[in-house]
Amino acid sequence: MDLKRLRYFVTVARLRSFTRAAEVLHMAQPPLSQRIQELEMELGVQLLDRDSRPISLTEAGQALYDQAVQVLQKTDAMLGTMRRFVSHERPCFTFGIVPANFHGDLAAIIRLYRQALPGTDVKLLELNSYEQVAALRDGRIDAGISRVPIEAEGVHRILLRQEPMVVALPEDHPLAAQEEVMTLDALKDHPFLLYLSPPRPSLADHILGQLQDRGITLSKMVEVNRYDTALLMIAAGCGLSIVPAGAQRVVTPGVTYRPLAEPITSPIVLCHRLGEASHELRALYFVLARFLVDRGHEPPLELMEGVTC
Structure with a gap:
């Protein structure tokens, strides 16, 4: 054929x-x-x-x-x-990552990966969750780390874990002075910034869905196109938002974070081509499993099985 x-x-x-x-x-x-x-x-x-x-x-x-x-x-x-x-070219593994600065421990994961495969170059491409699917099919990336679980032909997904989310608010906001954990009900009457970047559904839609499940209706929603813009507006005192806890590792002047009383989470999803079984991908399975264990999280069984196969 x-x-x-x-x-x-x-x-x-x-x-x-x-x-x-x-x-x-x-x-x-x-x-x-x-x-x-x-x-x-x-x-x-x-x-x-x-x-x-x-x-x-x-x-x-x-x-x-x-x-x-x-x-x-x-x-x-x-x-x-x-x-x-033939060309003696070093192998290269390309990650697709969502274009926002709440990657949390992604830098540590990539460092571990480079240590596991010192002869392999690593590249990063900023792509939203839907763009990662297209890039996997086209061969532009080898694996993606996304925040929105998307069902797509030819793409395999593994839910690595559910990351807790926290409130991001201006450091001089009245709620910032509270020492106790913050309730969702306390947020509903304040301007709430949503980073509704296309395509949809997005992480913001995921947050809204969890709020609706808990009967929380926001009185004033302010839509922005990018997560970075939302943080800028929070620092300027324009409102507050809910973000993945990993965002706290990137210092943003004027923004502080508070834990939530009710658990709201954000999925962290690994995606790669269906049927892929390369040495580089198996190494990624190993690195991710080790990383999760070292931080007290139970790795998905599929990661462990992929390491031993």
Whole structure:
């Protein structure tokens, strides 16, 4: 089977459009359509329902797509390994991270990873949770650490842990003087900053959902596009917010933090390509499991199984 035609099919199937797929593949639409027809003739089965809008996969097409994604990923990984072997290029592992400064212990995790694999270069790309999915499929990153658990074809997710969240408020705010833990009810009548960065749902939607589950209705919500902007406005006295506890490790002048009486958490999610079993990924499993144990957290069983396989 021609891998190029297989790659064309996967692109069309993922984008559900010949036009968009042709643009991504930098080719004209007629020859792209012809390559897919040739693949269908080779297999003796229809793969796409061209009458639906957008284009949909037939049952056979879905079965082929699920297998083709893994075949192409393994092929790309093999070719990358061979290129590095021939050119004596050092292997590189690229992390996707959400673009906000509440990464907490991410620097420590990367340091441990570099110690575990001293011959491997490490790169970081700032990508939101949805962009990480696309980057994994395209091979631009090898793993992502995100805050929003997203179900996506060809992407495997592991919930590392639920991180507690805290209140971030101006250091001269009346509530900042309280020594006791803060109740959610005490926050509802103050301007509340939400970093509703697209795409949705976002971490802010996750926070709102947990507030609604507890019957808390915010009287004044102030929307901002970035987490950094929210912190700036908090420091300026414009309101308060709820942020992951790891945010406290990054000092922001004018902002203080208080624990919450009612537990609100934020998921920390590892994502990587489904079926990936590289040496570099297994090393990441080991590092993450060790990191969680050292800090008193029980690592997911899947991490431990991945370390021993």
